[in-house]
Ligand SMILES: [Zn+2]
C-alpha cells in the first residue's frame with residue numbers, strides 16, 4: 562500500500578537543483594498569454610501557485626533572473642545556475658511570498674492539472690480545452706473561483722504582508 566503524499570518534488574534537468582512543495586498548491590494556472598508562450602517556447606505555461614515558505618530547496622541553490630513581464634511589474638525567475646532551467650517565478654504584483662512553480666519541473670506533473678485557463682484570448686487555436694475546466698479570456702477574481710481553503714491561506718499571506726504607507 563502506498564500512502565498518497567501531499568508532497569510534490571521536482572528539479573532541473575541536470576539534477577543539481579531539487580525542491581519539494583510541502584503541500585498542495587493554492588491554485589494552478591494554465592496561462593495562454595503570448596509572454597508565457599515565448600518563455601516556454603511552446604503554447605502555454607502551467608504554474609502552481611503556492612506560498613514561498615511551502616517550497617523547500619532540497620539540493621542546490623537557485624539563481625534569480627529579473628525578467629520583464631506583461632504587467633510591467635517584472636518577474637523574478639528562479640533558475641538552476643548550471644543548466645538554467647526555470648523552476649519557479651515570483652511576480653512583482655504578488656511579491657516574494659508567493660511562488661509560481663513550473664509544473665513541468667515536477668517529477669509527477671500529471672498530479673497538477675490546471676484549475677483554470679487564463680488569457681485564452683491568445684490561446685493557440687489547435688489547443689483544445691476540456692469543457693469542465695474554467696477558462697477566461699484574460700484574468701479573473703480569485704475570490705470567485707478559488708476553493709475556500711485556498712482563500713483562507715491567501716488571507717494569511719496578505720495579513721503577513723507589510724502594507725505600503
Ligand atoms: Zn540544473
Ligand SMILES: [Zn+2]
Nearest residue numbers: 592593594597
Ligand atoms: Zn502568461
